[in-house]
Amino acid sequence: MPRFTHGSRVPGWDRAADLERDPAAVPDPATTEVPADLRREIAEHMAKYPDRRSAVLPALAAAQRVHGWCSPQALEQVACVMALTPAYLDAVATFYDMLETEPVGRHSVYVCTNISCSMCGADELLQEVRAAAAGEQDINVRAFECMGACDIAPMASVDGVYVGPLEPADAGRLVKDILAGRPVLEAKQLARRPCADPGVRAEQSAAGASGQGHRARAGAANPDVSSSAGPPMKGDAPGPAAPIERPPAADGQNGGQGG
Numbered sequence: 349m350p351r352f353t354h355g356s357r358v359p360g361w362d363r364a365a366d367l368e369r370d371p372a373a374v375p376d377p378a379t380t381e382v383p384a385d386l387r388r389e390i391a392e393h394m395a396k397y398p399d400r401r402s403a404v405l406p407a408l409a410a411a412q413r414v415h416g417w418c419s420p421q422a423l424e425q426v427a428c429v430m431a432l433t434p435a436y437l438d439a440v441a442t443f444y445d446m447l448e449t450e451p452v453g454r455h456s457v458y459v460c461t462n463i464s465c466s467m468c469g470a471d472e473l474l475q476e477v478r479a480a481a482a483g484e485q486d487i488n489v490r491a492f493e494c495m496g497a498c499d500i501a502p503m504a505s506v507d508g509v510y511v512g513p514l515e516p517a518d519a520g521r522l523v524k525d526i527l528a529g530r531p532v533l534e535a536k537q538l539a540r541r542p543c544a545d546p547g548v549r550a551e552q553s554a555a556g557a558s559g560q561g562h563r564a565r566a567g568a569a570n571p572d573v574s575s576s577a578g579p580p581m582k583g584d585a586p587g588p589a590a591p592i593e594r595p596p597a598a599d600g601q602n603g604g605q606g607g
């Protein structure tokens with residue numbers, strides 16, 4: 349699998365700041381048009397946090413859903429609603445690689461090429477998916493680092509839906525499902541499994557036929573446990589509430605953190 353010059357197989361951060369440009373101001377709400385639904389969603393995200401900047405990621409994700417990517421216009425609209433500069437948002441958008449800073453297809457296919465998936469054939473899978481989606485402007489296929497689903501390796505995320513274990517032969521069906529607007533590789537969706545382990549369904553069916561389901565067996569081993577999630581860990585307890593941020597006092601002294 350070819351690597352970028354910095355050694356990784358994903359593009360990474362490689363856009364230097366333009367030191368010649370004038371600093372951009374917070375967009376004027378009187379002259380910046382923002383779609384009503386987008387404005388409402390951003391306002392709802394901001395309302396969840398004491399510091400509105402905590403809502404930058406979901407706000408940018410919302411704008412990306414509207415515009416297809418974090419375009420200059422999308423940044424302008426988010427900046428206007430959040431009373432931030434577009435430069436602040438650009439710094440965030442260029443750091444997080446699920447926020448797109450170039451135009452891409454609206455359907456995201458992330459093929460994991462990290463170690464577990466790689467050892468199970470992810471590189472060949474990626475090639476096949478790319479070939480199957482060649483010429484489809486609306487599909488954005490890219491390699492991705494571990495998505496935390498190594499037990500269904502090799503796997504991919506299709507618009508956020510995890511599918512796996514995949515074979516190169518699944519690539520054509522994956523692309524056809526996206527284009528047809530139907531659930532992608534339905535039988536291989538992680539969310540539709542009773543367990544991430546691909547072998548469990550058959551095992552469960554056999555156990556079910558003999559009157560012994562998966563949960564029943566887990567319960568037998570741990571009589572106090574009603575599900576397969578396992579007993580509480582020692583020391584499990586809610587943590588302390590996060591401190592409330594207070595704005596600086598009017599007399600110039602620090603407002604500090606509330607308790």
Ligand code: FES
Pocket residue numbers: 460461462463464465466493494495496497498499501503
């Ligand atoms: S290595 Fe692919 S999901 Fe972890």
